Amino acid sequence: MKYFRLVLANLGRHKLRSILTIASVALALFLFASLRSVVTTMAAAAQFGGARRLVTLNATGLVFPLPLAYGNRIKALPGVTGLSWANWFGGRYGDGKNFFANFAVDAQSYLDLYPEIVMPADQKQAFLQDRTGAIIGDRLIHDFGWKLGQNVTLQGTIFQGDWTFKIDGVYHPTDPAIGDNVLIFHHDYFDERIGRAGIAGWYIVEIDDPSHAPQIAKSIDDMFRNSSSPTKTGTEREFQASFATMWGNVSFLMNTIGLAVVFAILLITANAMMMSARERTGEIAVLKTVGFSDRLLFALVMVEAGTLALTGAAIGLGGAKLLYPAIKFNGAGFLPGFKVATSTLIIGALVALGLMLASGLVPALRAARLPVVQALRKVE
């Protein structure tokens, strides 16, 4: 501790340089934490899904619907205990800058299959009985200032026109991956408005035992293999994972950018440390004359580099950890449950330690190996 004052005094020698170096490290690790959190949040979303839920899509792709008539045939299969369906709506509110997901569902069966969607019983009843009603995640209340019972109008982007819904309920998801910024409304109303009844975007199939999932999925797909709309069935996790896979290259890109940023900052920090050590050649020689050992001087320069790196890391990583929950960040709705994971903080701290080693090692070795007599001759 008695030496730390010396370290702080040295860091205070060029306050602006030290502050800028710390700010660079903080920014680098903030970006690193943010980019990695996008990747981990997507990966976590891919893990979402009850093991007892399957999703059946049109084999050609999500944007192609399936006949509603498939529902009864799927439901009749052994091992199937529940069924619901949904359709992506893609409406926007206001200027559309604040994107949020919205889709039509078969309300009763959908809420039965998703116990993670929790709301007061009276609101649930009101929604089930209101054909033009909707339920919303509690985040939308915060984002738009909506109130229970209010009418909200979305502009259809896929299904044109103004669509007005009464907010009958506000739910809170027990699993963050469900999304707290979703608007859900009745499939019946959707069918009625678009005048094209009898289609479903995707089916959600509840099964009796997760171990039966592969067999049931195969049965469903086999059943429709030679129809006009063949299906592709998988567990809900696979369904989520397919979205994550679409992001695969983005994930790679983000990791690469994150590492590039850290590497760039490493160079800046190393340069600052080298400059700092070079400027003090004479002082290091004086300290050696006073009796400071090579080992102690090595440690002091390393601690100096560590103070810069770890202070920057604490600000950058701590900032990321605190900032995103405070502003309830969810990536415009694409990253529900966005959070900076503990593993990201640990990796960030290790990166900071690596930064300390990489930026401090050369100046520390130079300080330790400095020949006193030659250095003093330059100073004197």
Added chain:
Amino acid sequence: MALVEIRDVYKSFQRDEQRIDVFTDLTLDIDAGSFTALMGPSGSGKSTLLNLIAGLDRPTRGTVTVGGEVVSAMSAGQLAAWRARHIGFVFQSFNLLPVLTAYQNVELPLLLTRLSGKERAERVKIALDVVGLADRADHYPRQLSGGQEQRTAIARAIVADPTVMLLDEPTGQLDAKSSQEVLTLLQRLNKEFNKTIIIVTHDAHAAERAKTILHLEKGDLIEKPRMAAAGR
């Protein structure tokens, strides 16, 4: 027995292809409690001798013994610890750390000891008191005059109560008044506190304050030690 014993010291430097012999066969004794001035022209080996005694440099051959310990045989780590205990070094250009106050500069050698913060504070206060700078403890070097800076450097050199004080041109950057103050202080340290002092200087007036004057030329003692006026 002499405090500093220099025996058959040969010291050379290699500069490019050329070998420069500083000392070819130097033998010298300096007693405890003495105040010795080393004089001689530039390149005569005065500062090299000081560096050898301080263990900052090693002789090519021969031995340097201080207080019974063979300095020239110590490892780098042993030398650092030894210097912290036994050597107080003062430079021509003061060499105070600009980011530390006078108090913190003086405290530096004590950081290497096991003294508590309170004990360190007491010793620093005494050292600053001895050099007459107790009221400048919180000043940074840039806030001190040259003479005050050098006195702070002397306080740093004496604070750990070293066996020998080595001063390399301590008045070289000072005006006449400050030089006299520093030299008077050194005489006081020698007389009142019995400090062994070795000073390198070009200044004959400064050397006159020492008890003994040694003349070096091209690495040789060109005359036997003689007693300076102050020492008679």
